[in-house]
Amino acid sequence: MLEFEPPLVGCVISNRNYSFSLLQATNECVLNIPTLEIAEKVVGCGNTSGAKIDKFERFGLTPKPAALVGAPLIEECFVNLECRVVDTGMVAKYCLFVLEVVKAWIDPAVKNPRTIHHCGNGNFMVVGEKIRLKSKMK
């Protein structure tokens, strides 16, 4: 997360990835936030390329039309963020795209999402205990 208003996200995508060329060509994408239940599918997607296979078909994921961008949502992900590229100034040096979230979808049925976070080398941290502290930020 880079900014709250407008909501900006920084995303590093290797220029060896098919996603990099798609993002450069369309300036749009959807960021999909998965939970533990589909971890195997997530890692499957991370170890294959859309240049060679249809990942929706291979991993049993369901594409759904987005509202504002051409890229699809993934039904199995509890959050989908429709994004547009707003700054490419750091792409050449760091492959870092600055994205604005133009529409956010959340599955209200998922009350305690157990999201997974890659720690490197196939290790993941699963979100556990929640705490709340006073904050002036949203």
Ligand SMILES: Cc1cc2nc3c(=O)[nH]c(=O)nc-3n(C[C@H](O)[C@H](O)[C@H](O)COP(=O)(O)O)c2cc1C
């Ligand atoms: C757990 C995991 C995390 C990854 N994180 C990133 C990342 O942050 N940035 C990136 O460019 N590639 C990352 N990758 C690698 C891409 O997912 C991988 O190269 C994939 O094949 C790219 O698919 P594409 O060619 O369809 O874009 C990750 C892979 C795994 C398995």
